[in-house]
Amino acid sequence: MSAAIIEADGLTKRFGGQTAVDEVTFSVNEGAVFGFLGPNGAGKTTTIRIVLGLIFADAGGFSLLGEQKSSRLHRVLPRVGAFIEGPGYVPYLSARQNLDRFLAAEGIRRSGRPKLIADALEAVGLEMVVDKPVGRYSLGMRQRLGIAQALLGERDLYILDEPTNGLDPSGMREVRRLIGELAAQGKTVFISTHLLAEAEQICSHVAFMSQGRLVKSGALDELRNDYPQQLKILGTPVARIMEFIGSQARLDGSAVIADLTPKEGPRLLHAMIADGIEIAEFTWLTPSLEEIFIAEVGEGFDVR
Amino acid sequence: MFVEELKRVFRRPRNLIILGLIALVPILLGVVVRFASHGGSHGGGPAFFAEITQNAVFLPLAALASMETLILPLAASIIAGDSVAGDAANGSLRYLLVRRVPRARIIHAKIVAALVYTLALSLMIAVIGLVAGAILFPHHQVVTLSGVSISFLHGVGEALLAAVVVGASIFSVTMVGIAVSTFTSSSLAATSIAVTVAIASEVLDAIPQLEKIRPILLSNYWSSFINIFRSPILAGPIYKDLLEQLGWMAVFYLLAVFNFSQRDITS
Numbered sequence: 001m002s003a004a005i006i007e008a009d010g011l012t013k014r015f016g017g018q019t020a021v022d023e024v025t026f027s028v029n030e031g032a033v034f035g036f037l038g039p040n041g042a043g044k045t046t047t048i049r050i051v052l053g054l055i056f057a058d059a060g061g062f063s064l065l066g067e068q069k070s071s072r073l074h075r076v077l078p079r080v081g082a083f084i085e086g087p088g089y090v091p092y093l094s095a096r097q098n099l100d101r102f103l104a105a106e107g108i109r110r111s112g113r114p115k116l117i118a119d120a121l122e123a124v125g126l127e128m129v130v131d132k133p134v135g136r137y138s139l140g141m142r143q144r145l146g147i148a149q150a151l152l153g154e155r156d157l158y159i160l161d162e163p164t165n166g167l168d169p170s171g172m173r174e175v176r177r178l179i180g181e182l183a184a185q186g187k188t189v190f191i192s193t194h195l196l197a198e199a200e201q202i203c204s205h206v207a208f209m210s211q212g213r214l215v216k217s218g219a220l221d222e223l224r225n226d227y228p229q230q231l232k233i234l235g236t237p238v239a240r241i242m243e244f245i246g247s248q249a250r251l252d253g254s255a256v257i258a259d260l261t262p263k264e265g266p267r268l269l270h271a272m273i274a275d276g277i278e279i280a281e282f283t284w285l286t287p288s289l290e291e292i293f294i295a296e297v298g299e300g301f302d303v304r
Numbered sequence: 305m306f307v308e309e310l311k312r313v314f315r316r317p318r319n320l321i322i323l324g325l326i327a328l329v330p331i332l333l334g335v336v337v338r339f340a341s342h343g344g345s346h347g348g349g350p351a352f353f354a355e356i357t358q359n360a361v362f363l364p365l366a367a368l369a370s371m372e373t374l375i376l377p378l379a380a381s382i383i384a385g386d387s388v389a390g391d392a393a394n395g396s397l398r399y400l401l402v403r404r405v406p407r408a409r410i411i412h413a414k415i416v417a418a419l420v421y422t423l424a425l426s427l428m429i430a431v432i433g434l435v436a437g438a439i440l441f442p443h444h445q446v447v448t449l450s451g452v453s454i455s456f457l458h459g460v461g462e463a464l465l466a467a468v469v470v471g472a473s474i475f476s477v478t479m480v481g482i483a484v485s486t487f488t489s490s491s492l493a494a495t496s497i498a499v500t501v502a503i504a505s506e507v508l509d510a511i512p513q514l515e516k517i518r519p520i521l522l523s524n525y526w527s528s529f530i531n532i533f534r535s536p537i538l539a540g541p542i543y544k545d546l547l548e549q550l551g552w553m554a555v556f557y558l559l560a561v562f563n564f565s566q567r568d569i570t571s
Contacts, residue, residue, distance in 0.1 A: 077404035088395025
């Protein structure tokens, strides 16, 4: 079992009379690419802000890289790269000056800063506009600058809140590639997004948030295995296959489609072969993350 | 962090324009008085206005006196109101905080930078006023308000000291602006409240029936710097002014630091 990098235990936060985060509990292990998923307003950003010490929880506790007190988070924050709800920059300063400001505030020596800044800006493709005031950047360029800020220096954990907002498809692809590279280096990535198709491509673990509550969390593969999946069977005689599966089977053209869990698959296949049924195709139609999300959280949310 | 904050304040085009415009005031004042047909000695206008033509050191003093009641508090409020609220609004505040910068260090850097800017405003007026005064008016021995002659260099020293006292007199307004700035993401709101406090203080200060509360009004001793130009310097009102500024600063300093350490950063 890997060490927990982020742990939340019953986190609760109310703003006025409204509960933004309601007893949220989850754990992110080292090396995971953890997708924190849910529609806009589900409480994702508030949870992230609590874990980073920006917002104080009304109840519950958390641990970030082993540190449990908000007042002592500065001990572990140098190991965290964070992008929270869009970029933050001083508009009349250039990208270089803005990043330099963050590094200086962090206590990084002047001599070490240019290389870190150049590497981060190169990673997001902004190396040609380093001296332009950020206020003149396009929306996508600002978003890239925000990601560059999170990538500054070597970190163990990257917390990325909606990193692909405002990016064009190629920009989104680049961010996915960056996250893949970080994961390949053994870094832990915590990414919040409402884009389920995007999360499906990069996440090893996911948690579903809805209306401030955490509905489900776990390894993506395990969630898929727990979820009733559809089995596509091509074979003869079809009537015998339908009989074997019973009420969970239906016909789709010449294929039999059955709602089953993967655990039931091998036993069923053995039994049908032993009974003399000729099987031409026996395929699991893997449910998409969106299908699982809708099944767990319910429809009617802005999940796209 | 303090150096970074100073860079943020002094690299902002708006702040540089404010500095530039304020720098023009002593020059314009000197030029107008020098080339207006009858000079400036009619006895009206702000303190030292009538003496401008007599000696170069009176130009910066007249400029300080004319700007202390509105322009300086306004300029200080703009910087102070923007100090925390500006970074909250543009989002860089949260990134400073997640870069392990303790909240106490951020607020103290912002307080010191805003106070430095406030002091820089009055010192700049003094220096430019002295240069313009030296070009436009006589620069020989200075006759103080007590009728005693002092050397020109002595006069220059006292003008600079007056600028420091004027700058420090505005510190309370700056601190009010910073404290309000920790409550909001709107620089404009924080600036407006700080300016309103300064103007309200001056309005209340002018009402005779409120004489009893005058000593606690932040603007009550704003003209105390005039006493530097007595021989010897009449220090009592200046000390009272500085003490009062300290009192106001202490209250709003505690409010700023306490609120900033407790506040949820949601912007």
